Amino acid sequence: MIKHLRLPLLSWRFIPVWHRNYQVWKKLAIPAILGNLADPMLYMLGLGYGLGSLLPDIGGMPYITFLAAGTVAYSTMNAATFEVLYSSFSRMHVQRTWDAILNAPLTLDDVMLGELTWAVTKSLLSGLAILAVIWGLGLFGNFWMTLWIIPVVALVGFCFGGMGLVMNAVSPSYDFFLYYFTLVITPMVLLCGVFFPVSQLPALLQGVSAWLPLTHAIDLARPLVVGNMPDNILLHVTALLVYGSLGYVIALAFTRRRLLR
Amino acid sequence: MLKVQGLCKRYGDTEVVRSLDLDVRRGECFGLLGPNGAGKTTTLRLLLGLIEPDCGSIEIDGIAVPQHAREARMKVGVVPQMDNLDPDFSVCENLLAYGRYFGMEKSAIAARVPELLEFAGLAGKADALIAQLSGGMKRRLTLARALVHDPDILFLDEPTTGLDPQARHLIWQGLRRLIADGKTIVLTTHFMDEAERLTDRLAILDHGRIVAEGSPRALIESHIEPVVVEVFGEGLADWTRNHAASLCRRFETVGETLFCYLDNADTVIDALKHAPTLRYLHRPSSLEDVFLKLTGRDLRD
Numbered sequence: 017m018i019k020h021l022r023l024p025l026l027s028w029r030f031i032p033v034w035h036r037n038y039q040v041w042k043k044l045a046i047p048a049i050l051g052n053l054a055d056p057m058l059y060m061l062g063l064g065y066g067l068g069s070l071l072p073d074i075g076g077m078p079y080i081t082f083l084a085a086g087t088v089a090y091s092t093m094n095a096a097t098f099e100v101l102y103s104s105f106s107r108m109h110v111q112r113t114w115d116a117i118l119n120a121p122l123t124l125d126d127v128m129l130g131e132l133t134w135a136v137t138k139s140l141l142s143g144l145a146i147l148a149v150i151w152g153l154g155l156f157g158n159f160w161m162t163l164w165i166i167p168v169v170a171l172v173g174f175c176f177g178g179m180g181l182v183m184n185a186v187s188p189s190y191d192f193f194l195y196y197f198t199l200v201i202t203p204m205v206l207l208c209g210v211f212f213p214v215s216q217l218p219a220l221l222q223g224v225s226a227w228l229p230l231t232h233a234i235d236l237a238r239p240l241v242v243g244n245m246p247d248n249i250l251l252h253v254t255a256l257l258v259y260g261s262l263g264y265v266i267a268l269a270f271t272r273r274r275l276l277r
Numbered sequence: 278m279l280k281v282q283g284l285c286k287r288y289g290d291t292e293v294v295r296s297l298d299l300d301v302r303r304g305e306c307f308g309l310l311g312p313n314g315a316g317k318t319t320t321l322r323l324l325l326g327l328i329e330p331d332c333g334s335i336e337i338d339g340i341a342v343p344q345h346a347r348e349a350r351m352k353v354g355v356v357p358q359m360d361n362l363d364p365d366f367s368v369c370e371n372l373l374a375y376g377r378y379f380g381m382e383k384s385a386i387a388a389r390v391p392e393l394l395e396f397a398g399l400a401g402k403a404d405a406l407i408a409q410l411s412g413g414m415k416r417r418l419t420l421a422r423a424l425v426h427d428p429d430i431l432f433l434d435e436p437t438t439g440l441d442p443q444a445r446h447l448i449w450q451g452l453r454r455l456i457a458d459g460k461t462i463v464l465t466t467h468f469m470d471e472a473e474r475l476t477d478r479l480a481i482l483d484h485g486r487i488v489a490e491g492s493p494r495a496l497i498e499s500h501i502e503p504v505v506v507e508v509f510g511e512g513l514a515d516w517t518r519n520h521a522a523s524l525c526r527r528f529e530t531v532g533e534t535l536f537c538y539l540d541n542a543d544t545v546i547d548a549l550k551h552a553p554t555l556r557y558l559h560r561p562s563s564l565e566d567v568f569l570k571l572t573g574r575d576l577r578d
Contacts, residue, residue, distance in 0.1 A: 032377035039374065040365040111363035116422075118327060119355035120345040120378035276327055277288075 020269040024125040034137070035119060037103075041138075052095075052145035056087050060149060063193045063211075074213060077242055084155045085238035086144050086210035089172055095142035096135040096173040097201060101182035103130050108184065114275065124276060128268055130179045132260075138241025139173025140166070150241065157243020164240050171234060172233045175256040178263030179229070185270035204230045209238075224269060229259045278303040278430055278461045279324070286319055286485075293319045295485040303429075306452070306462040308472040308479030312572050316485035317465035318358060321432050322464070325350060338429060339424035351379065354423030358434040360415045362407045368394070368418055370402040372425055396454070397421035398447060413444025420451055425542075431455065433464040437471060449474060450502070469565040477550060483572045491563050500567045502526055502538040504559070505544050509529040509534045511554040524548055538562065 041048060064080030071079045107113040147165055148237050149155075154163045183196045207221060208214065208230035214222055225231050232252040239246040246252065278530050281299040285292065294316045301307040309317050322328050326333055326346025335342040337349040369390055376386030394400050395419040402410070410418065416436065423431060436452070437445040452475055456462060466472055472479050473493045480490040489496055495501075501505035506525075508516070517535050521528045524545045537545055542559050549557050 027379075029380070032374070032380075035377060036363070036374050040368070054328055111364055112359060113363055115357065115359075116361040116363070116375070117378055119325060119350065119353075119357065120375065121350040121380075123347070267551075 020272040022269075024129070024265060024268055025123065025127060027126055028120045029126040030129035030133060034125050034133050035115075036113075037130070037134040038137070047139070049141070049145065052142050053149065056091050056142075056146045057149050059087060059145075060084055060155075060200070061238060081155045081241060082122070082213075082238070083211065084146070084150050084153075084233055085241040088143060088150075088169065088241070089208075089233035090205060090210045090236045091146055092169045092172045093176045093201070093204075093233065094140040095138045096176040097180045097196075099135040099138045099186075100131060100177050100184055101196065102190065104135075104181065104184045105190065105193075106130075108271075108275075109187075118275070124272055125196070125268060126146075128181060128264065132174065132181065132264055133175030135180070136170050136173035139169055144173075145214070149169060156241055158172045161243045161245075162170060162239050165237055168233070168236045168240065170235030171236075171253065171256045171260075173261040175229050175263075178260035178267065180263070181267035182263050182270060185267045185274060204228050207231075209234050229256055234258050278305070278338055279307075279463065280333050280334075280336040281324070284320070284323060284335065285331050286313060286316075286323060286328065287331050293485050294323065294330075295526065297485070298486060299480065300382065301461060301463060303461055304456075304459045305478065306456050306464070306476045308476035308566060309463065309465040309482055310467065310469075310472055310479055311465070311482035312467065315482040315572075317482060317486075318434055318483070321355075321434055321463075321465060324432065325355065328494060335473060348441065351426070352429045354426070354428035355356065356416075356419050356431070356433040356436050358378045358422050358438065360419055361484040362415060362422070364407045367404050367406055368399055368410070371418065372422060373406070375422045381426060389427075393424060396424070396451060401510075411444070413440050413447060416440060416448060417451065420448065424455075428460075430461040430463065435465055435467070437466070445471070469568060470562060473564050481568060481571055488571045489567070494498045496567050497562055497564060501562045501570060502540055504539045504542045504564055505562045506537045506539065506542050506549075506557040507560070508537060508549065508555055510556045512552065513555060516552055516555060520548055535555050536566075538566070 033092070060080060060083060064083045070082065073079070074082045117127055118124065143165065147162060150162065151159070183193060187193060207217065207225045208228050210230070214225050214231065217225060223224030236246045236249070236252045256276040279299060279301040281297055284294055284297040297320065299307070300490060309320060311317050313486065318513040319328070323330050324337070324342065324347060326343035329343055338352050340349040340352070344351045363374060366374055373383065373386050374391050375391070377383070391402070394403060396421060399414060399418060399421070402414070407415065417444045420436070437448050440448065449471070452462065464475065476493065478490065478492050479496070481486070489500060491499070506547055517530060521535060521537065526540060527538040529536045539545060546557070546559060549555055
């Protein structure tokens with residue numbers, strides 16, 4: 017493992033890999049976009065209005081707005097995670113598409129950067145769909161501030177794309193990914209303030225929550241929905257970048273060991 | 278075109294490739310023969326710079342591998358052992374996507390597509406999905422894909438394994454066309470007829486080491502007697518004990534068959550006329566006999 021660990025050599029050769037995934041996505045773009053729109057909309061309408069009508073305002077915002085901001089981070093996390101887990105695994109392990117690409121003048125660093133940037137793109141698509149719902153339902157404080165959500169969403173995609181690639185690298189089969197969802201993703205959703213404020217948690221869990229990447233994503237997204245500048249921007253951005261970059265570098269090492277030995 | 282010196286690769290205690298030397302000239306078709314596990318695929322992966330050698334040097338058209346593997350792979354087309362065509366794309370889209378990996382413009386790739394499809398015998402299939410292709414068609418498309426960037430040298434890893442005889446002949450036809458066009462080809466195979474038909478020179482690999490090298494004809498002449506009589510049937514054991522040593526120049530028993538190697542088969546065939554329960558096959562010796570003599574007859578898994 018250690019001998020496979022080194023800094024990635026980045027090159028523009030990742031673009032054809034991104035382009036390949038884009039071409040495949042384009043074939044089913046309309047159902048994909050409808051899914052991106054329908055899923056968060058159902059959540060927000062169902063939980064936001066249904067559950068929200070029973071709840072008081074949270075931190076001065078109606079529950080549906082609170083939830084919408086959480087959903088931006090939650091859905092874009094899922095978009096990137098599903099992409100680098102199930103879809104990347106199909107391309108790497110089942111279809112052997114990566115093997116074919118590696119016979120061309122691309123390195124594994126390029127291929128995985130292509131996958132990572134594609135995961136970012138999927139997060140952007142998902143995030144834009146939710147933004148459209150937020151705009152449509154008038155759940156925002158300041159329209160111009162909500163535009164900052166777009167780079168935040170890209171950052172969330174980078175973070176969870178990089179992390180998910182590690183799982184992809186070590187997985188023997190699709191079933192393995194359930195561990196990641198059960199042990200990492202689901203607890204994170206409950207600990208990071210998607211559905212309720214972190215302040216409701218016991219102090220110990222609040223301490224854990226502060227270290228989790230989804231918390232940083234939500235701490236950036238939620239103020240922007242309401243129309244405020246987030247606090248500690250540098251901290252949150254750095255945390256998301258570090259999780260994503262570390263994930264990418266570690267995933268590269270594991271995947272080198274898996275494919276190039 | 279391809280120069281390999283002292284190449285070796287070890288996995289733990291197993292030496293998969295041991296001090297391998299190769300010198301493949303431009304325009305030559307060179308075969309790497311060997312039983313399963315002889316190190317053929319590992320050698321190809323080393324040549325592509327996908328894995329790092331433990332010692333030795335590789336040069337493709339003067340470019341050092343793995344140091345400059347990216348530049349070297351620009352000149353190489355690869356047909357892998359397992360089909361890895363992109364199932365999310367049609368036939369034509371597979372070629373377009375693959376060309377992009379070599380940094381080609383879409384228009385430049387598109388201009389080559391009709392010629393490549395014609396070469397692969399897939400002229401009417403541009404929009405077919407990969408799942409709709411037969412095994413032979415997939416192989417031919419993989420070969421066409423390897424040619425998309427017009428490489429100087431081709432690496433083929435067991436290009437006809439798993440194909441029916443008709444499909445194999447079509448692949449051979451394509452490869453002969455490429456050889457006539459002056460491409461350099463390195464192919465691995467464990468089919469002797471394939472090696473005999475296609476290669477100018479070949480190396481027989483066993484346990485990661487080259488055990489013989491030369492043209493198919495020269496290998497047969499230098500390693501084996503010109504004629505083989507294969508004897509089988511009831512009473513073979515007795516006949517072998519009484520006659521084999523005196524009649525054959527060299528003999529081997531494999532399973533229920535006696536392989537009798539000779540310069541001239543007349544005396545053996547005369548002797549066999551007195552053994553009516555035995556049947557025999559009289560044939561010129563082939564590369565397969567050389568291969569089995571050098572790599573042994575035990576099963577490799």
